[in-house]
Amino acid sequence: MLEVRDVTKRFGGLVALNNVSLSVSKGELLGLIGPNGSGKTTLFNVITGFYKPDGGRVLFKGVDITGMRPHKITRLGIGRTFQIPKPFGRMTVLENVMTAAFYGGNASGSEAREIAERWIEYVKLREKAHQEARTLNVVERKLMELARALSTNPELLLLDELVAGLNPSETMEVANLVRRLVDEFGITVIMVEHVMRAVMTISDRVFVLHRGMKLAEGTPEEISRDPKVIEAYLGEQVRL
Numbered sequence: 001m002l003e004v005r006d007v008t009k010r011f012g013g014l015v016a017l018n019n020v021s022l023s024v025s026k027g028e029l030l031g032l033i034g035p036n037g038s039g040k041t042t043l044f045n046v047i048t049g050f051y052k053p054d055g056g057r058v059l060f061k062g063v064d065i066t067g068m069r070p071h072k073i074t075r076l077g078i079g080r081t082f083q084i085p086k087p088f089g090r091m092t093v094l095e096n097v098m099t100a101a102f103y104g105g106n107a108s109g110s111e112a113r114e115i116a117e118r119w120i121e122y123v124k125l126r127e128k129a130h131q132e133a134r135t136l137n138v139v140e141r142k143l144m145e146l147a148r149a150l151s152t153n154p155e156l157l158l159l160d161e162l163v164a165g166l167n168p169s170e171t172m173e174v175a176n177l178v179r180r181l182v183d184e185f186g187i188t189v190i191m192v193e194h195v196m197r198a199v200m201t202i203s204d205r206v207f208v209l210h211r212g213m214k215l216a217e218g219t220p221e222e223i224s225r226d227p228k229v230i231e232a233y234l235g236e237q238v239r240l
């Protein structure tokens, strides 16, 4: 479904991604982890066209999408959430999600409403659908962000720290919603996450970035006992 081949991205003298290769199969949930500043968000930005890589290629379903504009990539079937959601605060939840379906998913007006309502229901925000987005709390904003990404009708969904800032029970609730997207809807997911319990519980496979390079890749069990990974995280407040 997705193939990242030897991608390099520099910011001035800083090499944020150094020859990174990664592939994801259809229906897989890949956890993407790594200490702060290891290049996770940069990789998402390269895949979704927000950054043009300095080297390497990105292929989606066999099509070379390297350097394509973000809206075009969305329409090809790659959706994403952002680490810091920026909703239209004075628009309602429904309007926010409909906008994503309309512009990102290319749906007509009535279709957009139907799609938006379906995903709002899925993320359990139905009771808030007619409230302004600015009235939502942290969890609800995250869920609305997820509904917006889903409304663009993605085959591949990139989630950037979706559960950051949530309490442990909210975290597992949202993590389970994500797992169901894969199991019930066949959506392929790459999830960047610092909350190890969530990543290790729901991922099929985990990919570890460290200083812009691949450090390790394997099942959650393999990764949590990999000495290289444990060392990379030493000094960070994470439990593998």
Ligand SMILES: Nc1ncnc2c1ncn2[C@@H]1O[C@H](COP(=O)(O)OP(=O)(O)OP(=O)(O)O)[C@@H](O)[C@H]1O
Pocket (backbone or CB within 6 Å): 011, 014, 016, 034, 035, 036, 037, 038, 039, 040, 041, 042, 043
């Ligand atoms: N637009 C930019 N301009 C300059 N440097 C950048 C830019 N975006 C990212 N970087 C740098 O690239 C490196 C990788 O950053 P990135 O945000 O991808 O890491 P991350 O793994 O997502 O980190 P975190 O877990 O803290 O979100 C960091 O050193 C960061 O400061």
